[in-house]
Amino acid sequence: MGRAITPEELLDWVPGTILSSSDKLGWKGVSHRAYHYTGLDVFIPPLDHFMVVRYAAGQTPMDRCFDDRWSRAQCAPGDASLLTMSQASHWHWTQDVDVSHVYLSNTLMDRVASEVTERSVAEVRLRDVLCAKDPTLVAITDAITSEATQHGMGGPLYVEALGTQLAVHLLRNYADVRFRSSKDPGRLSSAQLRRVLDLIESRLHEALTLEDMAVAAGLGVCTFSRRFRETQGRAPHAFVIDQRVKRARELLTIGDLAVKEVAASCGFSDQAHMTRVLHARLGLTPAKLRASGRSAG
Secondary structure: OOOOEOHHHHHHHOOOEEEEEOOOOOOOOEEEEEEEEOOEEEEEOOEOEEEEEEEEEOOEEEEEEEOOEEEEEEEOOOOEEEEOOOOOEEEEEOOOEEEEEEEEEHHHHHHHHHHHHOOOEEEEEEOOOOOEOOHHHHHHHHHHHHHHHHOOOOHHHHHHHHHHHHHHHHHHHOEEEEEOOOOOOOOOOHHHHHHHHHHHHHOOOOOOOHHHHHHHHOOOHHHHHHHHHHHHOOOHHHHHHHHHHHHHHHHHHHOOOOHHHHHHHOOOOOHHHHHHHHHHHHOOOHHHHHHHHHHHO
16 A cells, blocks of 8 residues: 655645644644645545544535445534544545644654553554544644644643643543553563664763653653663663763773863763763763873873
């Protein structure tokens, strides 16, 4: 059936007029587009996101083929349709409608599902829901749509919270979750650990948050922190500091970067911060480490 299409590519398959969009707003895991559609008969390839369709204006008989089964409903303002990720579908309607789409990434859904169940998730699927009458679902999607048009203070952070709220609501009411079998569910999988270690290595020179690492593992913050400690024997923050100390020691003993440049490249806030940490961890100052490297050479 080919690769899954992105929300941006949906317009190629379902022609309509874009009314609003979050394309350039810097949101993570959540996106939005609103459309005006005339009556259409369209096949949609699998999407790489979960989709919520909120009917905003106009009403129409709606036919949809989902998982080789046709269903029909009269969709009107206040109703919503759901479409799971990686699912081809066929839609047919006859009247003009305005709709608001909210897309949730698989990373977001997996992370929230893992956090609320405290289990490793293999797959999340939304059920075949063509016409949901759900005020809570509509209220969350409306808030996301409003943010795409009003651009309020702290927009990306606000939408991230709304996306998490929407994911929890979908998981509680409309989703089926398949879990991974694991001999040691309290630890990170090898793939999760590799993603986290790669992130730490590539961003050691930056401010690296617990949330960043949790997202790389596809877990909530609390679950990630617990499983990382179980896997590595140290808290994530302590592990990152150890990696910074290791890199600083290497650069000071075998390189010729200025001490302040070493501090910056290892993610310390300044030279004094690096000096304090090295003395606490190794009992050595940067000057002594550099001298030991030169004497060894």
